[in-house]
Amino acid sequence: MHTIQKFLLVSSLSLLLPVAASAQSGSDIRAMTPEDRRVFMESMSGDERAAMRDRLRAEYDALPEEEKQAIREQRALRREGRVRHRNRAAMRERWESMSDEERAAAKDRRRARQDQRRQRWESMSDEERAAARERREQRRGDHRGHHKGRHGNRSQGDGPSRNQSDE
Secondary structure, eight states, rough: HHHHHHHHHHHHHHHHHHHHHHHSSHHHHHHHOHHHHHHHHTTHHHHHHHOOOOOOOOHHHSOOHHHHHHHHHHHHHHHHHHHHHHHHHHHHHHHHHHHHHHHHHHHHHHHHHHHHHHHHHHOOOHHHHHHHHHHHHHHHHHHHGGGHHOOGGGGGSSOOTTTTTOO
């Protein structure tokens, strides 16, 4: 059984290598599926990823303004799709319209994603975990930073609590 798993792993990697090796330009990378892109980028070292980002940035900067605008519009549409995906009312409606089999499949996919994230987290070193926490904080800080000054930090006694009246 173990040899079958190894064989399948080697076979799947051998199928991905030509795809990864053929990705030489930004358009080739954009044409990859998100999973293929992730595998491709994870297969590179940090220096290789930095060089790839620099090369892609230079390639993007060299594009005519019309093509840049088209790429920006495509990105905006993808972002809009993600935002719509997060709409709770629509999600609830979609969930309620699913059959029992579709719900079970969705639950299984969610569990698989959670397990994959957990395995990735457990395989990280302490330094990698710290870096991941830092990236997460930066992403969250970008969205939550404008709320910090509204009421101040009441939990540390910096001012009167909400229940106390101003005199």
